[in-house]
Amino acid sequence: MSKSYQKNQKRQPQPTPEDIQPIQIDETILTGPNNKSKGNQQEHLMVSMANVLEQMESLGLLDPEQLMQEFGDVDQEEFEAKIQKILGNREIYVDEANLSRYLKYLKKNIQKPCYLTGTEEFLWEEDYLFGEGSQSKYEKLKKTQPSYTDVFTLVKFSETLSEIDGLLVEVQRVSDQKTFVLPLADLEVTDENSPNYQLIEDYLMWFLNCM
Known part of the structure; x- marks a missing residue:
């Protein structure tokens, strides 16, 4: 998901607390039906997530039209076929394998140098950007912590795999050569004309939609 969409969403007027109704989430998302196949679990999960998205849209927390503009007209079957070819596997859900x-x-196809930046603010930055965190402290912390506004060069992929964070990458900040290990799903290629850009975008769409 591009940075521009996520920033625009944060600028949208937000409903007041009294207007927000609890979003109903089917508990089987967490527990899973005991006697269902993995395929049936995925189908059940997709239906439940669709219900959540509908509720978010009704509360003004999601703009599906703008989301589609950001991603473009993606042919789902074509995209799934592309991911199946990448994985060499008909099952494309996110797991360790x-x-x-x-x-x-990605290690085979990414071209270096590969310059990356944050898709949105990192978790540690949220309180300083949208909460009550001190701006002076924020500027100080940015000297030792990675910021979504930084530009990084890709150093290498980590061999550590996480079904929660996905692939991890070691990056070096261009401005001061400090190194960090970050989830690839939190990053995007700075140059949209680079062949690396689509590689990372495809990974991001797969990870977010199939986890």
Whole structure:
């Protein structure tokens, strides 16, 4: 998801607390039906997530039209076929085995130098940007912590795999050469004309939609 969409969403007027109704989430998302196949679990999860998205849209927390503009007209079947080819596997859900396959694919195809920046503010920055965190402290912390506004060069992919964070990458900040290990899903390529850009965008769409 591009940075521009996520920033625009944060600028939208937000509903007041009294207007917000609890979003109903099917508990089987967490527990899973005991006697269902993995395929049926995925189908059940997709239906439940669709209900959550509908509720978010009704509360003004999601703009599907703008989201589609950001991603473009993606042909779902074509995209799934593309991911199946990348993974060499008909099952494209995110798990350790598929993360390992995607890691090998990216290591083989990413061209260096590869310059990256944050897709949105990192978790540690949220209180300083949208909460009551001190701006002076924020500027001080940015000297030792990675910021979404920084530009990084990709150093290497980590061999550590996480079904929660996905693939991890070691990056070096261009401004001061400090190194960090960050989830690849939190990053995007700075140059949209680079062949690396689509590689990372495809990974991001797969990770967010199939986890």
